[in-house]
Amino acid sequence: MGLAQYAIVPVENEWGVLHDGNVKSKYATKEAAFESAVAAASLALREGHEVHVSVPGREVDENALGI
Numbered sequence: 001m002g003l004a005q006y007a008i009v010p011v012e013n014e015w016g017v018l019h020d021g022n023v024k025s026k027y028a029t030k031e032a033a034f035e036s037a038v039a040a041a042s043l044a045l046r047e048g049h050e051v052h053v054s055v056p057g058r059e060v061d062e063n064a065l066g067i
Contacts, residue, residue, distance in 0.1 A: 004044035006037040008055040030055065 007018040008030055015033035016023035019040065027033040034055055041051045 001048035001050070003052065004041060004049040005052045006041055006054070008033045008037060008053075010056075 005019065009016050009018045009023065011023055011026050014026040014028060015030045016026050017033050017037045017040070019037075025036065027036065034053075037053050041053050045051050
């Protein structure tokens, strides 16, 4: 099977999930984007793919939810 990669990325003032070169949805918080990525990763895992999920660390002026 292949490799499924999901990266949480900033998109303007929101967060998105980068997968296969595209960000299809935006989320208000980094946590919401993470939950969406993990749900998609779980499906890919069941299909036999290797899965990578990456999330950037918190910036100095950012709270725990990425706001």
